[in-house]
Amino acid sequence: MSRLLRSLLPLLAAGAMLVPTAAGAAETFDITFEPGVDFRALRTFAIRGSRIASDKPEIDNRLFRQRMEDSIRAALKKQGLTEDTTRPDVWLTYSFDDRDVSGVDRQPARRIPDSPQARGFVIPGSGPTPVLYTEGTLVIDFADAAGSLLWRGTYRDRETSGPRLSRNLSEDARRLLSKFPPRSR
Amino acid sequence: MARRARPEGSSFRTHLRVALSLVLMLTALCAPAVRAADAIIDADRTVDFSRVKTFAVRRESIELDRPEINSPLVRSQVTEQVRATLAARGLKEVAQGAADVLVDWSAGGQRFAINEWGRAIPLDLMRGGARIPPGNPWMGLPESFVEGVLVIDLTAHDTGLLVWRGVHRNQEGSTAKLAHKLPGYAKKMLATWPPKKSR
Numbered sequence: 001m002s003r004l005l006r007s008l009l010p011l012l013a014a015g016a017m018l019v020p021t022a023a024g025a026a027e028t029f030d031i032t033f034e035p036g037v038d039f040r041a042l043r044t045f046a047i048r049g050s051r052i053a054s055d056k057p058e059i060d061n062r063l064f065r066q067r068m069e070d071s072i073r074a075a076l077k078k079q080g081l082t083e084d085t086t087r088p089d090v091w092l093t094y095s096f097d098d099r100d101v102s103g104v105d106r107q108p109a110r111r112i113p114d115s116p117q118a119r120g121f122v123i124p125g126s127g128p129t130p131v132l133y134t135e136g137t138l139v140i141d142f143a144d145a146a147g148s149l150l151w152r153g154t155y156r157d158r159e160t161s162g163p164r165l166s167r168n169l170s171e172d173a174r175r176l177l178s179k180f181p182p183r184s185r
Numbered sequence: 186m187a188r189r190a191r192p193e194g195s196s197f198r199t200h201l202r203v204a205l206s207l208v209l210m211l212t213a214l215c216a217p218a219v220r221a222a223d224a225i226i227d228a229d230r231t232v233d234f235s236r237v238k239t240f241a242v243r244r245e246s247i248e249l250d251r252p253e254i255n256s257p258l259v260r261s262q263v264t265e266q267v268r269a270t271l272a273a274r275g276l277k278e279v280a281q282g283a284a285d286v287l288v289d290w291s292a293g294g295q296r297f298a299i300n301e302w303g304r305a306i307p308l309d310l311m312r313g314g315a316r317i318p319p320g321n322p323w324m325g326l327p328e329s330f331v332e333g334v335l336v337i338d339l340t341a342h343d344t345g346l347l348v349w350r351g352v353h354r355n356q357e358g359s360t361a362k363l364a365h366k367l368p369g370y371a372k373k374m375l376a377t378w379p380p381k382k383s384r
Contacts, residue, residue, distance in 0.1 A: 057336045058352040063227035070230070104303045128303025132332070162334075162354055163225035 026158040027172070031179050033151040039181030044084035045076055045092050045142070053097035054136075058166040068094065071170035072140070075177035090142040090150060096169065098136040101158075104128045133160045138172050142180070151180060222355035224373065228380035229348040232341070235379065240276045240339070241284035242267060248293035249309070249331075254364040263290060266368035267337065270375040286339040286348065292367050294333040296360060298326030305329070332356050333363040335370040349380065 033039070047069055054060050072092065073083060106127035114120040135158045142151040153176035159165040228234070245264050247255045267288060268278060281287065296308040306323045332354065339349035351374035357363040 056352075057334070057350070058225050058227075061227070061350055062347055063229060063350055066230065067227060102297075102305045102307075106303075130297070130299050130303055130305035130329075132297075132305055161223035163223040163352055166225050166227075166352075 027156065029153065029155040029172075029176055029179075031151070031153050031176070031182060033182045034149070037150050039151070042089040042142075042181065043081060044088045045081050045090050046083060046085045046088035047072060048091040048093050048143075050093065051095040053095070056098065056134075056162045056166070058162050059096065059098070059136075059169070064166060064169075067170050068173060071173050072177060075174040076180070079177065079180055087145075090144060091147075092140065092142055094138065094140045094173065096136060096138050098134050098165070100132065100134050103131040103133070105131045131160075133158055134162060134165050136165050136169065138169055138176070140173060140176055151182065153177070153179065222353075224351065224353040224370070226349070226351045226374060226377055226380065228350075229346070232348045234349075234382075237285045237379070238275075238277060239279040239283065239285045240271055240288055241279060241281040241286075242290075243281060243287040243340075244289040244291075246291040248291060249296075249333075249360065249363075251296075251360045253359075253361040254292070254294070254367075256364075259292075259364045259367060263292065263335075263367050263371055266371045267375060270372050271378065274375065274378040276378075281342075284342050287342055289338045289340065290336065290371065292333065292335045294331045294360070294363055296328045296331050298323065299329045300326060328359060330356050330358055331360050331363045333366070333370075335367055335374075337371060337374055349378075351375070351377075 050065055050068070052060050052065070058064065072094065076083075076092075104127070106129070107125050109125040110123045112120050112123065135156060138155040138157070140153045140155075141149055143149050155172045155176050157165060157168055157172050159168060242264055245260055247260060249255060267290060271288070272278065278284075294309075297305040298308050300306050300323055306326065308326070308328060333356070335351075335353045337349075337351045338347055340346065341348045353370040353374055355363075355366065355370070357366060
């Protein structure tokens, strides 16, 4: 590694630390399922319905639902399931809600240490800076014909813009469904 | 006191480090770090948009009750931009009864103030219709920025179904700036017409 690059490394590290973190794209997901069920035996599915609790126009509309359901179908077909709207093995429902969050981002002062080529210095801290983001929760449920819940996937996505959240949700659904069927514990 | 000898080229490196650190500091200080400008367009994959030839503007609304934005002038500027952009994309404006698609647009926004702790406080209606309670000192804070949103809907005349929606969100320094930017938002979204056929 060149000496110039080595001397710039502390700066690059400091730059990375300056990136606001409070609203960073944080995503978490969780899967729970009925342990006694043989999920490998489930071969067909149908989408029964959806519940969208969002006042964002980019999410609460039929075109978003269409995009979401296309993504769900594609993900399940990839997992080997086929759609059967008459007598499916499992019924799928999905729901989504979101909330807007107002936070504050603060960056403390950073000391860049001395290097052989130059003296160290201090980058002053910044903030407080307002940070707005939306946290969305997507829940996908599989239930049997009797209505008993067999599998639930929950995906939380935090985005700094509504359009980005809307765009990512169909991908979030695909990621959740890539965990179906669950591996037995 | 004798100065420490520096290797050749260290002056250039020092300048480079100082310049880079200045860039980093400016980035950190200037970024409002709130929400980024972003837009999304959703189109019905079952519709053959090449058959859509005519449009009519049906509804226009501005849902932010501020004189800078809620005025007939802003309304007509946005509508004219919608007309011009769709015409440039090959659509013809006709009477509502004969149009293939009906265009509705609405502009809204949420004004924010920044309180003493640096937190953004909504000045208008918050989610669920709640307002800052009377007597709260935050009520008197000046507007710091506005999160504006422009929604353009195209509805099929024959089915009544929404077939195209564009949503543009951005933050502007004031309601007046938002009002000036709205025609640009409309142009940016409608410039993507017709939607590409999904695979």
